[in-house]
Amino acid sequence: MHDNEPRTIALDALPEVITRYLTAHRAHDTATAVTAFTGDATVVDDGKTYEGAAAIEGWLGGAATEFTYTVELTGARQTDAHHYIATQHLEGDFPGGTVDLHYRFTLRDGLVERLVIEP
Template sequence: MPNQQTHTIDPHTLPETITRYLAAHQAHDTATALTAFTSDATVTDDGNTYKGATAIEQWLNHVATAYTYTTELTGAQQTDPTHYTATHHLEGNFPGGSIDLHYRFTLHNNQIQHLIIEP
């Protein structure tokens, strides 16, 4: 497999599915956030992997209430037509108080098939 280059893109040019998910996640709108995922999607966050709509819904509801924080989209990258990274700066009442997180998306048929959230 050839080495693929990741290049910086304008965050406003991220695919609609990703921007819909990010806006819904920030607004704690679980129902809308779920519409961005495939039925067999996986989310990996904080060392745990959640598979399928029910597990992802439970994860979304938990992260919406676990801490109070603000988030700012600070950058975006694209590797190929199905792989994107959105970088967010979070500040809040979680351990450490601030962090930059990379949301690594894999799309399938214009929906999120995999999401990995990590520093």
């Protein structure tokens, strides 16, 4: 195993800021979710890039209302002290009905600096 390959960790071993974001996002609590990000953070979701707190707040608010779905955290991996991957299983009324999404987090100073969401 190479040093840069993610290793599986316990779900409760994810940093607090990641757990806070995932929990708040699942509850459609945009105000709490946005506090997990740095002021200059970047989110890449569905091929679109959102930069800065205002853009991320808008993305959080919009993503929550488009479809109805359930979310279950099914896996967690860590690449190094600043890079984590949380895998979530979604089921709902979006195209395809089910998907496993990988949330790739880059942390800086205890907050999320970059989040890339992809299958």
